[in-house]
Amino acid sequence: MSLANDFESFCNSKNFELSDEMDTTIKEITKKLNSKYYDLSSEEKDHMYIVGSMGRMTAVKSSSDLDLLFDLPNSLFSKYDSYESNGQSELLQNVKEILKERYPKTFIKGDGQVVVIEFTKYTVELVPAFKQSNGRFKYPDTHNGGSWKYTDPLSEQKECMESSKKSSGAFVNFCHIIREWKNNEGFKFGGLLIDTFVFNYLNSCTFEDDYSFDNYLEIFKSILDYVGKLDKNQSYWYALGSNQKIFNNSKGNFVSKAKKTLKQIQDAENNEDDMNNVLREILGNDFPKSESSEFLTEESLAFKKAYDNTEEFIEDVFPVDIRYSLQIDCRISQNGFRTFWLRKFPNMYIGIKKELRFSVTSTDCRDYDVFWKVRNVGNEAIRRNCIRGQIVKGNNQKIEHSQFNGNHYVECYLVKNEVCVARARIDVPISTLFN
Incomplete structure (x- = not known):
């Protein structure tokens, strides 16, 4: 097999599919919250949004965080906004107690900006929020006495979909490839930041784009080069679609990692078999092994x-x-x-x-x-x-x-x-x- 076939096989194996267990959990949580806040007894879909990497369709098969956003009735906002101190915390605790009724033996906590539900094989992070007329959501932040902040996941999802169509699927594939690199190397690199960097690079290309798998190695090298030239001390970057700030919480460790990985690839460029072995070191054992390397x-x-x-x-x-x-x-x-x-x-x-x-x-x-x-x-x-x-x-x-x-x-x-x-x-x- 050629490297092009290896990349195609690898990318096809990384597509995330919502498990039956996760799907059931989403429906259960939605039904419980709709019953409490909207007096709907059996509604399992309305008012709930899958957000994060899964919502943007850039999660990989091994993803274990299920990010959800529940749209609360706007009439509730004034109730919690009128608290003398930290009504945001009261809102999170209220949502937490409702979910405890459904999952009495499961560890659930409400802290910061989310309600966290820790199941055996994955963790749900639920944001209770209020949808605004412009499509953004206002959500609670309990830090420093409490405040309201805004998020715009739907614009991020839309940008991801458009970028994937424009690049013949390469956008999503490289969001997956960078995640697998991060998981195999073992360093923190937030999903929204990964998606933003891949988007920024692909969006900056002025040449006639070739998004075929034959060109994936060159695109991978170019993305690593792009990330390796970023300022690791930069405080934040603006997210694709929403332009919200993504703060540099990992001290830019991805910059030095990208430089090192790019050098690994460049050192192996004279031999396709060596390149296959290096890509397996970089992306993990799921990257296909070349036939010649298996010959004994x-x-x-x-x-x-x-x-x-x-x-x-x-x-x-x-x-x-x-x-x-x-x-x-x-x-x-x-x-x-x-x-x-x-x-x-x-x-x-x-x-x-x-x-x-x-x-x-x-x-x-x-x-x-x-x-x-x-x-x-x-x-x-x-x-x-x-x-x-x-x-x-x-x-x-x-x-x-x-x-x-x-x-x-x-x-x-x-x-x-x-x-x-x-x-x-x-x-x-x-x-x-x-x-």
């Missing part, structure tokens, strides 16, 4: 049979939807030697017989389960039949010991409601020459 000679087949392939991949265990940041480090110690942290010396080889204490050093995620993967790499790992790579549940620390040569690595995953929401990796180069 008798010698390579014998080499492959010399060890048990025990490696597991997180996307085969849990859906991956990176929404939080995560950093891990490794404290290296040995009796009689100075203790040091690996990230302070990233190019240093580690000797054998040392204790390696891996730990979660920072994350903005709460209430999570921790899983670890230790992967041994190199001829010595194969000779010993010890490549490992299994994904194992643990806690915030994991202790290992350096035993033999190889450019090994350790990955950590945070899982919340059966979804991997954060991931991080640290390379562990070991050599007996540095004992």
